[in-house]
Amino acid sequence: MIPKKELNTGDHIPVLGLGTFGSDTYSADEVAKAVKFAIENGYRHIDCASVYGNEKEIGNEIAGLIENNTVKREDLWITSKVWNDMHGEGEVIQSCKQSLKDLQLDYLDLYLIHWPFPNYHAPGCDVNSRNPDSKPYNHKDYMVAWRQMEQLVEMGLVRNIGTSNMTIPKMELLLKDVKIKPAVNEMEIHPHFQQQELYNYLLQNDILPIGYSPIGSPGRPERDRTEEDTVDIEDPVIVKIAERLNIHPAVVCIKWGIQRGHVVIPFSVKPDKIMSNYNSVSSAPILPEEMEAISKIDKNCRLIKGQVFLWEGAKGWEDLWDLNGEITQ
Numbered sequence: 001m002i003p004k005k006e007l008n009t010g011d012h013i014p015v016l017g018l019g020t021f022g023s024d025t026y027s028a029d030e031v032a033k034a035v036k037f038a039i040e041n042g043y044r045h046i047d048c049a050s051v052y053g054n055e056k057e058i059g060n061e062i063a064g065l066i067e068n069n070t071v072k073r074e075d076l077w078i079t080s081k082v083w084n085d086m087h088g089e090g091e092v093i094q095s096c097k098q099s100l101k102d103l104q105l106d107y108l109d110l111y112l113i114h115w116p117f118p119n120y121h122a123p124g125c126d127v128n129s130r131n132p133d134s135k136p137y138n139h140k141d142y143m144v145a146w147r148q149m150e151q152l153v154e155m156g157l158v159r160n161i162g163t164s165n166m167t168i169p170k171m172e173l174l175l176k177d178v179k180i181k182p183a184v185n186e187m188e189i190h191p192h193f194q195q196q197e198l199y200n201y202l203l204q205n206d207i208l209p210i211g212y213s214p215i216g217s218p219g220r221p222e223r224d225r226t227e228e229d230t231v232d233i234e235d236p237v238i239v240k241i242a243e244r245l246n247i248h249p250a251v252v253c254i255k256w257g258i259q260r261g262h263v264v265i266p267f268s269v270k271p272d273k274i275m276s277n278y279n280s281v282s283s284a285p286i287l288p289e290e291m292e293a294i295s296k297i298d299k300n301c302r303l304i305k306g307q308v309f310l311w312e313g314a315k316g317w318e319d320l321w322d323l324n325g326e327i328t329q
Contacts, residue, residue, distance in 0.1 A: 001042075002014040002015060002016050002042065002043070002044060002045070002278075002281055003015050003258075003281065005208055005261075005263060007160060007183040007184065007208055008181060008183055008206045008207065008208075009159070009160050009183050011109070011159060011160055011183075013045065013077055013109070013110070013160075013184075013208070013263060014043075014044050014045035014077055014263070015258050015262075015263050015264065015281070016043070016045065016254070016258065016263070016264055016265075016266075016277065016278065016280075016281055017043070017045030017046060017047045017077070017079070017263065017264070017265040018034065018035060018038045018043050018045065018046050018047065018265065018266070018267070018268075018274065019047050019212060019265040019266060019267035020034075020035065020046065020047060020048050020049070020052055020054060020058060020267065021049070021052050021212075021267055022052065022054065022267070022269070023219050023220070025219055026269050028053060028054035028056070028057040028058075029057055030269050031052075031054045031057070031058065031269060032054060032057035032058045032060065032061045033061070033269070034268065034269040034270075034274065035058050035061055035062070036061040036064075036065065037271055037274060038274050038278075039061075039062070039065050039070065039071055039076070040065070040070060041274070041275060041278065042278055043274075043278060044071070044075055044076055044077055045076075045077040045079075045263075045265070046058070046062075046076070046077070046078050046079070047079045047186075047210075047212075047265040048078065048079060048080045048081070048099070048103065049080055049081035049083070049112075049114055050080060050081065050082065050083050050086075050095055050098065050099050050102075051081070051083040051114065055080065055099055055102035055103050056102045058102075058103060059102050059103035059104040059105070060104070062076070062078070062103065062104065062105075063104040073105070073106075076109070077109045077110070078103065078105060078108055078109050078110075079108065079109060079110040079111070079112065080096070080099040080103065080108050080110075080111055080112075081111070081112040081113070081114035081164060082095045082096065082111070082112070082113055082114060082145070082149075083095065083114055084114060084115050084117055084118055084119050084120060084121075084309070085118070085119070085120035087113070087118040087141065087142070087144065087145040088118075088144065088145075089144055089148075090148070091148075092113075092145050092148035092149060092152070093148050093151060093152060093155075093157075096108070096111055096152050096157055096158065097157070100157065107156060107157055107158060107159060108157065108158045108159070109159050109160060110158070110159070110160045110161070110162060110183070110184065111149065111152060111158040111160070111161050111162075112161070112162045112163060112164045112184070112186055113142075113145055113146070113149065113162075113163055113164060114164050114165070115164065115165050115306065115309060116137050116142055116163070116165060116166055116170055117134070117135070117136075117137060117306075117309040117320070118135065118138075118141055118142075118145075119133075119134040119135060119308075119309050119311075121134075121308045121309070125308055134309060134310060134311040134312070135311050136311050136314075136319075137170060139170075139173045139174075139177075142170075142174070143174075143177055146174065146177075146178065147179075149161040149180070150178070150179050150180045153180055160183040160184070161180060161182060161183065162182040162183050162184035162185060162186065162207075162210075163182045163184070163185045163186070164185065164186040164187065165186070165187060165188075165306070166185050166187070167198065167321060168197070168198055168201050171185070171201070171202075171205075171207075175205065181205075181206075181207070182207055183207065183208065184207060184208045184209070184210050184263075185198075185202055185207055185208075185209060185210070186209075186210040186211075186212060186265075187209060187210070187211065187212070188211070188212055188213050188217075188302060188303065188304050189209065189211030189212070189213075189214065189257060189262060189264075190211070190213055190214050190215060190216050190232050190253055190257075190303075191232045191235065191237075191238060191253055191256060191294050191297055191298070192216065192230050192232045192235070192297065192298065192299040192300075192301040193298070193299070193300060193301050193302055193303065194295070194298040195209075196298070199262070203261075208262065208263065209261075209262040209263070210262060210263040210264075210265060211257050211262050211263065211264050211265070212265055212304075213303060213304060214253050214254050214257045214264040214265070214266050215232055215233055215249075215250040215253040215254065215266060216230075216231060216232040216233065216253075216303055217303045217304060218231075219267070220303055220304060224303060224304055224305050224306075224307070226305075228301070229301060229303060230299050230301045232249075232253055233248075233249035233250050233252075233253065234249070235249075235297055237290075237293050237294060237296075237297050238252050238253065238294070238297075241286060241290050241293075241294075245283065245284055245286075247276070247280070247283065248276060250266075250273075250276075250277075251276050251277065251280045251283075252286065254266055254277055254280045255280045255281075255283070255285070255286055256286060256291065256294050258280070258281060259285060259286055259291060260291070302321070305317040305320075306320050307320075
């Protein structure tokens with residue numbers, strides 16, 4: 001049984017989920033079969049997104065599992081996200097309804113704004129072919145999308161709403177204007193990129209962090225790779241803990257996230273890895289002194305850099321995160 005964390009809405013989200021971003025490596029059918037296997041073996045939290053291009057296939061598998069009584073709908077936690085090119089008036093609601101149709105669901109447990117940049121880029125594009133009309137974050141435009149998120153809750157189509165890939169300056173603006181506060185912020189979190197300042201800010205404001213890429217991101221697109229990137233599962237501190245617990249270093253990273261207090265959503269299509277991640281929840285804990293050691297190996301190494309969302313005149317991908325002078329009202 002996977003433990004749950006209480007949200008500021010009173011709902012409870014499983015601390016371990018299965019991510020479904022297969023990048024260009026796995027087909028929609030492969031990811032959907034992984035979802036089926038995971039649910040059959042105890043997972044109840046599935047993290048989806050419209051841009052992943054596999055919600056129809058995942059929906060078919062979930063519908064089959066509900067129909068054959070493998071699982072009840074009310075026991076599942078299904079998340080989806082609105083993509084960057086659907087932030088305009090009416091488009092967020094349209095996107096949500098499409099995800100519900102594809103997933104064959106009457107409601108979503110959680111719906112997120114995937115990135116705070118209303119920019120379109122074609123599938124497979126890189127930093128050299130990004131949309132030249134890309135724009136920096138604009139709070140007024142973001143609130144157009146957020147008001148529709150709130151409407152989705154009022155319509156009963158979504159039970160909880162949240163943000164993804166936000167920063168403190170953006171979140172401060174949002175919290176001043178919301179009617180419904182975000183329940184979560186989904187963000188990159190792993191031992192080499194702990195985002196402690198943002199993490200603390202979220203907790204102080206009763207917003208639960210959800211960590212994607214919890215073991216780093218070995219399957220990330222080539223455009224996000226740089227020579228400065230580090231590998232969490234090769235870190236001597238992680239390796240030593242793995243040896244003591246007789247588990248894979250990747251599982252140590254997942255255990256660390258859960259023990260730290262946030263939700264983790266690792267991705268895999270391989271049954272043995274899916275089950276190793278699942279069993280991490282109930283296996284022997286990381287010791288307090290080991291948790292302290294992991295807290296000291298943060299290298300501020302962001303792996304999902306988002307360069308494709310850069311706007312004309314930006315200095316580099318860091319401008320996505322260094323927002324001084326970039327936020328407009």
